[in-house]
Amino acid sequence: MEATQSMCTAAGGSSLAARVALAALVSASFYCLWKSTRLKTTKSLTHHQKQEEKLQKPNPQPCCRSKVRNPATQPNGCCKSSSTQKQENLNSGCCGGGESPGKIFFASQTGTSKTLAHRLSKLLEENSIKVEVIDPRSYEPEDLAKESLVIIIASTWQDGRSPDNAAFLAQWLDESSKDFRVGSGLLSKCKFAVFGVGSRSYGATYNLAARAFFSQLTGLGGLALLPAGEGDQDDGNIDGDFNAWCRRLVESLLLEKPVAGENNLAEDGFSDYFSGEDSEEDKEEDASGDAIVDLEDIAGKASFTAAKNGVSRKQFGKVNKVSKDFSGEKPLSLEENGPRAMVTPVIRASLEKQGYKIIGSHSGVKICRWTKSQLRGRGGCYKHSFYGIESHRCMETTPSLACANKCVFCWRHHTNPVGKSWRWKLDDPLQIVEGAIDQHTKMIKQMKGVPGVTQERLTEGLTPRHCALSLVGEPIMYPEINTLIGELHRRQISTFLVTNAQFPEAIKNLTPVTQLYVSVDAATKERLKAIDRPLFGDFWERFIGSLKALRDKQQRTVYRLTLVKGWNTEELDAYKELFELGKPDFVEIKGVTYCGSSATSTLTMENVPWHADVKAFSEALVARSNGEYELACEHAHSCCVLLANASKFKVQGQWFTWIDYDMFHQLAASGEAFSSKDYAAPTPSWAVYGAREGGFDPEQARFKKERRHGAPPTNS
DSSP, rough: OOHHHHHHHHHHHHHHHHHHHHHHHHHHHHHHHHHHHHHHHHHHHHHHHHHHHHHHOOOOOOGGGGOOOTTTTOOTTSSHHHHHHHHTTTTSSSSSSSSSOOEEEOOOSSSSHHHHHHHHHHHHHTOOEEEEEEOOGSSSSGGGGGSSEEEEEEOOOGOOOOOOOGGHHHHHHHHHHTTTTTTTTTTTTOOOEEEEEEEEGGGGGGTTHHHHHHHHHTTOOOOSOOOOOOEEEETTHHHHHHHHHHHHHHHHHTTTTTTHHHHHHTTTOOHHHSSSSSOOHHHHHHHHHHHOOOHHHHHSSSSSEEETTOOOOHHHOOOOOOOOOTTTTOOOOOTTTTESSSHHHHHHHHHHTTEEEETTEEEEOOOOOOHHHHHSSSSOHHHHHHHHHOOOGGEESSSOOOOOOOOTTTTTOOOOOOOSSOOOOOOHHHHEEEEEEHHHHHHHTTTTTTTTTHHHHHHHHHHEEEEEEEESSOOOGSSHHHHHHHHHHHOEEEEEEEEOOHHHHHHHHHOOSSEEEEEEOSSSSHHHHHHOOOOOOTTTHHHHHHHHHHHHHEEEEEEEEEETTTTTSHHHHHHHHHHHHHHOSSSEEEEEOOOBBTTOOOOGGGOOOHHHHHHHHHHHHHHTTTTSEEEEEGGGGGTTTEEEEHHHHHEEEEEEEEEEHHHHHHHHHOOOOOGGGGGGOOOGGGGTTTTTTOOOOOOOOOOOOOSOOOOOOOOO
């Protein structure tokens, strides 16, 4: 009995001791948790305070070298101790006089990246960060190993290449990053940042040059200060994107820590580099957890993994894929009421500066100089000579300011948007027509009182009879193009529609127009790519498909050839083969118009053919057509020649290239099938090829300006 009681007593004591031990353990755990939380909170508050102090006072104190000092106590020539100096940003301008300033390189073809580079330089200087803007063509790439800060603002040029001024730098980085003898630590002491400028409409090559720079600098051991930024010229907000990236860059430099966040650059084009396995070092650091630095309060996005000597490549080497539609373009961001407008404020300002009147969100109208000329009785355009339009009653407009090409001879200087499919807000076709007529008549009224303008011609001009749908962009991209054409015809306005031969299905679905043009800027795939710089990867197949689609049209069809001397004037046999595909009624051959120097084009006056050159090319082309086409008309002032299908438009020696516009409108309104010969009209003698008038209407008063660029070559 006593033994039993003794055992119970012992068990009770043991249970009590266990409970006491458990309570002590729980208390200790709660204390440790509380202590840990408090320490983290204190550390976070201290971090925030230091950060706020740096952001509020980004400029460091002026260097004490300007003060009187005791060399004996200041061996380094500075009032700060060596330990303090190490904590200074050596690029900040204080105590860093022995170190070269950071370098901002611009890879620029049109000047956009150069402008952004200088803007960034000014911002960094305002924050006491010494930098200098460098043109890569004047820099020795081997000196990169000596740099402590490198910033690259890079545009992407043709085929995803770097612009010409940075071609050697890009080549050197590419070769060095692949050369095992160079090693992956060449730029281990160099911090870098990259911002790309591109056009998302080019799909896989979008910002490829910037992606390459970022990849190569990382591969050589450089430390990315922040994810590579991107700017899309298509969305019109490149300044906003760049400014946001710059602010994060300045924060990173002032805090001397990389700023985390999403890498905006798309993966396409460099997936072979970015999709590789993480290094063992990265995996070990991820597992340790000791190197995790919380920068959510700085970037507001995500933390990142820091390596022993900086930041793991893993964070900045990987990127997020950008979802795309079938054409490879960026999905359209929606506004409150649907898709965004095609014409952004930046694009609008640029086009309006060139004299365009913007209609709605994606259309435009502009008065042609030939409209003004015939209002003054000084002659009409080549369409007046070839087809009998009244130039002073012609309205030049487009329902789509966007284009799928960036032609080297584009006289709009590439200020219009680009795209491969319609992804913008859609305006009503009736409103576009009414808006175009309204803006056009306002511009006509401004001609009142101009010398030579009579009241009769002014009154006629206020009622347009022709519409050239060729102002800028690609009108056939507009989804409601057929409705718009019908509205113009209902108003007895003829239609001359020009397409860049990249939308064959749209050509097939097009309702009858008065005259349908296809731009044929080159006869071979290589030349077409060089001249038109198309967005589509299958541009040649689309081009051929467009020509074939033209063959099935029953209305008047035209090949428009723009001759660029030294580019596309020697491929006569190839042009003849293209004639067989589309069987056009007419072929317009016109010399390119020089529109001044442009960073996007290497054309000079040497590339502009004289009228004699255009005539020689036309005659050679006719000789290869086996009598199918003949020389019909010319307009010497425009350096333009018209070839016509002789079997259709030459009757008993008389040319019928002009148009019976009243007959066309009757046929179009009937709803019945009709052909181009049904509304042909006789061509006046003064417009015929070889006439002494050279295509100038004798009823107009010839006015010649004094020319200062030489005389045309003479045949001797």
